Amino acid sequence: MAKGLTYQDSGVDQSRKDGVVDKILHMMKRTYGPRVIDNPWGFAGLFSLNGESPIFRKTYRRPVLVGCADGVGTKLRLAHELGKHDTVGIDLVAMNVNDLLVTGAEPLFFLDYIATGKAQEGVLLDVVKGIVAGCEQSGCALLGGETAEMPGFYKDGEYDLAGFAVGVVEKGRLLDGKTVVPGDVVVGIGSSGLHSNGYSLVRKVVERSKVKLDAVVPALGCTLGEELLKPTRIYARALRDATRAHNARRCVKAMAHITGGGMVENVPRVLPAGCAVDVRTGSWPVPPIFGWVQEQGGIEEAEMRRVFNLGIGMVLLLDPYFVDVAIRRLEKAGERAYVLGKVVAGDREVRFRN
Numbered sequence: 001m002a003k004g005l006t007y008q009d010s011g012v013d014q015s016r017k018d019g020v021v022d023k024i025l026h027m028m029k030r031t032y033g034p035r036v037i038d039n040p041w042g043f044a045g046l047f048s049l050n051g052e053s054p055i056f057r058k059t060y061r062r063p064v065l066v067g068c069a070d071g072v073g074t075k076l077r078l079a080h081e082l083g084k085h086d087t088v089g090i091d092l093v094a095m096n097v098n099d100l101l102v103t104g105a106e107p108l109f110f111l112d113y114i115a116t117g118k119a120q121e122g123v124l125l126d127v128v129k130g131i132v133a134g135c136e137q138s139g140c141a142l143l144g145g146e147t148a149e150m151p152g153f154y155k156d157g158e159y160d161l162a163g164f165a166v167g168v169v170e171k172g173r174l175l176d177g178k179t180v181v182p183g184d185v186v187v188g189i190g191s192s193g194l195h196s197n198g199y200s201l202v203r204k205v206v207e208r209s210k211v212k213l214d215a216v217v218p219a220l221g222c223t224l225g226e227e228l229l230k231p232t233r234i235y236a237r238a239l240r241d242a243t244r245a246h247n248a249r250r251c252v253k254a255m256a257h258i259t260g261g262g263m264v265e266n267v268p269r270v271l272p273a274g275c276a277v278d279v280r281t282g283s284w285p286v287p288p289i290f291g292w293v294q295e296q297g298g299i300e301e302a303e304m305r306r307v308f309n310l311g312i313g314m315v316l317l318l319d320p321y322f323v324d325v326a327i328r329r330l331e332k333a334g335e336r337a338y339v340l341g342k343v344v345a346g347d348r349e350v351r352f353r354n
Helices: 014-031 075-083 088-101 121-138 199-209 225-229 236-243 262-270 287-299 301-307 320-332
Strands: 065-070 105-117 141-149 159-170 185-190 252-257 275-280 314-318 337-345 348-354
Touching: 014 121, 014 141, 065 088, 075 088, 075 159, 075 199, 075 225, 088 105, 088 159, 088 199, 088 236, 088 314, 105 121, 121 141, 121 159, 185 252, 185 262, 185 320, 199 225, 199 287, 236 252, 236 320, 252 348, 262 275, 262 301, 262 314, 262 348, 287 301, 314 320, 314 337, 320 337
Parallel strands: 105 141, 275 348
Antiparallel strands: 065 159, 105 159, 185 314, 185 337, 252 314, 275 337
16 A cells, blocks of 8 residues: 655645744744733734833824735845845735825834745745835834745745735824825935836846846946845934924825836826926936936836836825924935925826936
8 A cells, every 4th residue: 555645745844834934933022012012932922002011001192004915026036046035025015015005004014925945044034034124114013924835836946925905093193195285395205226127127127138147237336236136215203203203194204105007107196186296307306227228128217107116105295394304304314305296187197207
């Protein structure tokens, strides 16, 4: 009689995976604050809105929970090709937390989902190392997640990522753009480069260019691979510092995370009817990677604006009275901020002007 099959025979080694999870649980605790209720190996993570500390009590009278889900996209393919996995976890957190921030919410906790063909300890720990770093930058807790081994579905050594962020905002302080009016000022916060959008096009450009990922590109000041794997910037602490001195709803009327679709598609999402935005070209420095991609791919300017952030990762629409103090606070927090233009009468669009 043939020996019966086991789960390990199918490619899933549960005991080895459990050993990796133990190490991940230890790393997660670096992100815990007083509102996290420790529940190791539990079926779900536990988070108290008030916590044990009196400093959190009565913070919210009408709390609204905010949830986001996102991934890293085909940027992961470059991480696989370069064998570098310690930054894509930051991207994963950033893509979720930055979306959450535009509502005015405070990030509370983050969950991750990692699917792989076969769990490789070094790779998984590097990915989680990045997720932990992203959560620390965001000021939120890595509350839990799932690591799914799926042999036969993913190739050995390959993985995919998804992330989920939850935040909270006082109902009266929700940023919904309803108070935006012509005359308000458009401020942009600098990106760290491509962030995590447009990589399907970028990979086509790299293929056409014949430039190797480990080749130094003088215009970039580093190898092409290093530039392409720069992690997405997380704006949580800077935005908190920029708005904490004033009622955020009066100071910042709306925010847009500039992801896929660029300013062209993302800024109109927070504009009320009757408003448009005029952006002055040349009012901010465009990082060299965008010029390299455009030149190597022969990409039209309109397409660049429709796909990439072009050096602006977050856009703020502000009352003119608060512009100078907001920019000073953003710069003090380590960000680069620029006046890009203004809100004008129009039909919820972005218009680029010389």
